[in-house]
Amino acid sequence: MGDVATTTAIDDDHGECGAVHGVYSRAELEALGLDAREIRRMVAAGELEIVRRGWYATPAHDDRVHAAVKAGGVLSCVSALRRYGFWLPPGYPEDHRRITRNAKADSGCRGFSPLAAGRVGVDPVVIALECAARCMREEDWIAVCDSVLNTWNVSAEELRGRMGHLPRYVVAMFGKTDVNSQSGTESIARVRLRALHFSVVVQPQIAEVGRTDLRIGRILIECDSRQHHTSLESYQNDRTRDRKAVVGRWITLRLTYDDILFGWDEVVEDIRAITAKDRHRHRPVVKYGTESESTHNPAQINEWWQANPDYGIALHVGRSGAIAFDLDRDDLAELPRDMAEALRLGVFQSSRCGISNRAHYVFANGGTEMNALASMSAEASAENVVTLLG
Numbered sequence: 001m002g003d004v005a006t007t008t009a010i011d012d013d014h015g016e017c018g019a020v021h022g023v024y025s026r027a028e029l030e031a032l033g034l035d036a037r038e039i040r041r042m043v044a045a046g047e048l049e050i051v052r053r054g055w056y057a058t059p060a061h062d063d064r065v066h067a068a069v070k071a072g073g074v075l076s077c078v079s080a081l082r083r084y085g086f087w088l089p090p091g092y093p094e095d096h097r098r099i100t101r102n103a104k105a106d107s108g109c110r111g112f113s114p115l116a117a118g119r120v121g122v123d124p125v126v127i128a129l130e131c132a133a134r135c136m137r138e139e140d141w142i143a144v145c146d147s148v149l150n151t152w153n154v155s156a157e158e159l160r161g162r163m164g165h166l167p168r169y170v171v172a173m174f175g176k177t178d179v180n181s182q183s184g185t186e187s188i189a190r191v192r193l194r195a196l197h198f199s200v201v202v203q204p205q206i207a208e209v210g211r212t213d214l215r216i217g218r219i220l221i222e223c224d225s226r227q228h229h230t231s232l233e234s235y236q237n238d239r240t241r242d243r244k245a246v247v248g249r250w251i252t253l254r255l256t257y258d259d260i261l262f263g264w265d266e267v268v269e270d271i272r273a274i275t276a277k278d279r280h281r282h283r284p285v286v287k288y289g290t291e292s293e294s295t296h297n298p299a300q301i302n303e304w305w306q307a308n309p310d311y312g313i314a315l316h317v318g319r320s321g322a323i324a325f326d327l328d329r330d331d332l333a334e335l336p337r338d339m340a341e342a343l344r345l346g347v348f349q350s351s352r353c354g355i356s357n358r359a360h361y362v363f364a365n366g367g368t369e370m371n372a373l374a375s376m377s378a379e380a381s382a383e384n385v386v387t388l389l390g
C-alpha cells in the first residue's frame, strides 16, 4: 500500500484542489457537475463567493489560498511546499504566490521557463519547488528538495526531469541533494559540512549502533529535529545507542535543531577540534614489533575497522604467506644479474617515490621459490644489499 502511494506520488502531483482549501476554479466546479446556472444560484445564496473572474470560494476557505487567488495567482513556492508538509527551515514567513492572471507576471514567484497557468488554488509540488529555487537560500532549497525526494522515493534526476530547462546553478543544487536524508536538519548539516570539505557519509550502518544520520571519520552525528526524539521511547533508544557507540569507540555528536540552525559556528569548531585531535592519533591497531597480533580473521578485521574506519592495511610478511625483499641500492644493476631479474618479477613498492629501484619487492610464497629466494637472500645479505623481511 505504502509502496503504491510513494511510487505514484510524482504522477499524482497536480496541485491541491478546492476540496482541500475551499477555493475552486470554474473548471473544478464544472468537473464536480455544477453548471453555470447552479454556480449562479450558489453565489446568490452565499454558498459560493466570487474571488476573481473564474474563481470561487466556499465560506470555509483557507485565507492564504484565497488571498493568492484574489491577487491574480495561486499559492505556490515556499507556501505551497509548507502546505504539503515538506520540511521547511525557519525564515520564510511571507506568502509566496505565482501570479498568472496576466501573461507577463512581473510580481510574485516564477520558474525558469514559462509555466502553465494555475488550474487549482495551490501549485503542484514540482512547480512550487522550481519557483522556490529562486526564493530560497541554496542550502534551504536542497533540504526541502531532500524532503520531497525522500517522501516520494524518487531520484533527483526524475524530479529534475519534470521541470523545464533549468539554469546551471539549479542543476548543481540538484547534484547536492540526497534522497536518503531523513530530516531537514540532517540535510542542512550535510550540505554545510561538505562545503567545508569534510568527508560526510549519509545514513551509514554502524555495527554497534545501527543506522545513524551522518558520519565523519569516527564521529557519528545524530541530527535531532524538534518534533522527534521527545518521546519516552526515543529518550531510552538514544541513550542505548550512545552507550553502544562508546563500546564501538565512536564519538557521538547529538545535534539539536537549534544547534544546527542557530548555533552552527560552535558545532563546526567542535567537529574541527575532534578531527584535528584524530589526525594526531593515527597509530597502528597493533603495536609495532608485536606482529603476533596481526590477523586475517575477517571478524577481527571488521571489528577494528568499525572502531576506526581510517585504519590502513599492513601486510604481515611471513604470516600472510608473502615474502618481501628490501633493496638497499638505488639501481638493481648493482646486483648479480639473476637476482636482479628475479626481483623484477615481484610487486614493487617504492620507498623513494619511484625515482630509483630502492624498494620493497613482494612475492607470494608458493613453496618451491621460497628456498631459492631464501638462499639468494642469504647470499645478498652477506653483501648487505638485500634484506629478507618478515
Ligand SMILES: [Zn+2]
Pocket (backbone or CB within 6 Å): 076, 077, 078, 096, 097, 108, 109, 110, 131, 132, 135
Ligand atoms: Zn517564492
